[in-house]
Amino acid sequence: MKTGYLHATVILMSLLLFACTKAPENLFPPGPDEPSRTVYLVSHGWHAGIVVKRSDIPAGIWPQHNELPEAEYLEVGWGDQDYYMTPNAGLGTTLKAALLPTASVLHVVSFPGPVKGYFPRSEVIRIDLSEAGFERLCRYLEKSYALDEAGLSQPLGPSLYGDGQFYQSRETYHAFNTCNAWTARAMREAGIPITPAANLRVETLMTNMSKFGSVIQKGQ
Numbered sequence: 001m002k003t004g005y006l007h008a009t010v011i012l013m014s015l016l017l018f019a020c021t022k023a024p025e026n027l028f029p030p031g032p033d034e035p036s037r038t039v040y041l042v043s044h045g046w047h048a049g050i051v052v053k054r055s056d057i058p059a060g061i062w063p064q065h066n067e068l069p070e071a072e073y074l075e076v077g078w079g080d081q082d083y084y085m086t087p088n089a090g091l092g093t094t095l096k097a098a099l100l101p102t103a104s105v106l107h108v109v110s111f112p113g114p115v116k117g118y119f120p121r122s123e124v125i126r127i128d129l130s131e132a133g134f135e136r137l138c139r140y141l142e143k144s145y146a147l148d149e150a151g152l153s154q155p156l157g158p159s160l161y162g163d164g165q166f167y168q169s170r171e172t173y174h175a176f177n178t179c180n181a182w183t184a185r186a187m188r189e190a191g192i193p194i195t196p197a198a199n200l201r202v203e204t205l206m207t208n209m210s211k212f213g214s215v216i217q218k219g220q
Contacts, residue, residue: 024133024136024189024191026191027129027130027132027133027136027190027191028129028130028133028190028191028192028193028212029128029130029212030128030129030130030131030133031130034130034131035130035131036128036129036130036131036134037052037053037056037128037129037130037131037133037134038053038056038126038127038128038129039051039052039126039127039129039134039137039190040052040115040124040125040126040127040216041124041125041127041183041187041205041206041209041213042075042115042119042122042123042124043122043123043124043202043206043219044077044122044202045202045219046179046202047077047079047178047179047180047183047202048077048179048180048183048202048205048206048209049075049076049077049107049109049183050075050076050077050137050141050183050186050187051073051074051075051076051115052073052074052076052134052137052138053072053073053113054068054071054072054073054074054110055072056134057138058135058138061135061138061139061142062138062139062141062142063142064108064142064145064153064167065108067155067165068108068110068163068164070110070163071110071111071163072110072111072112072113073110073111073112073113073115073118074108074109074110075107075108075109075111075162075164076106076107076108076141077106077107077179077183078104078105078106078107078144078169078171078179078182078183079104079105079107079173079178079179079182080102080103080104080105080173080179081102081103081104081105081168081173082102082103084104084105084107084166084179085105085156085157085166087160101172101173101174102172102173102174103168103169103172103173104168104169104171104172104173105156105166105167105168105169106141106144106145106166106167106168106169107159107160107164107166108159108164108165108166108167109159109160109161109162109163109164110162110163110164111162111163116216116217118162119217120217120220121219121220122217122219122220123206123215123217123218123219124215124216124217125206125209125210125213125214125215125216126213126214126216127187127192127209127212127213127214128213129190129191130191132191133190133191133192134190136189136190136191137186137187137189137190139189140185140186140189140190141186143170144169144170144171144182145167145168145169145170146167146168146169146170147170153167153168154167154168155167156168175200176197176200177196178200178201180199180200180201180202180204180205181196181197181199181200182196183199183205184196184198184199184205184208184209187209187212192209192212194208194209194212
């Protein structure tokens, strides 16, 4: 009984937090004469990945990206650990991810450009961020990693595709903190006025994010 009450409390508090927190001001969109950094959202049918150009990442931020030194682009996704790391997850794993607060992982993949060429069947949205907004995005990604006692993030296993790894995340997955809500929160951190709690599904997320960027490829 106490465990169920705790789970419900965690979900309710998270929902209220995601709904009320505002995006940082004066970050998006970048001014007409202001330097910008381009990121991409790629829809995979049930969640969206965030793609950044590795050479754009500011020095000293998100040090884990240095583990993939040959990468031109990095795609980062987030989700329930058991479901994400099990390609053909059964009903039990799916229901657990949907109904209970669970451990989560980051999925980090390196690949060569262009983005549309690497994901030819996916919907892709291009978004131009201010340099300050991009830096905040990178810091958000860095803070999502769980660290061991030595302050390091340990790989859990190879990525589902490409050259990359799964990493333990410090965040908790639950019904109101889905992979798409996490992605929306990352975009909000960069200055985009989007509400994570209203973007639990990838279709909603991509539709709303298209208002702040350009759809450069439609999904198939």
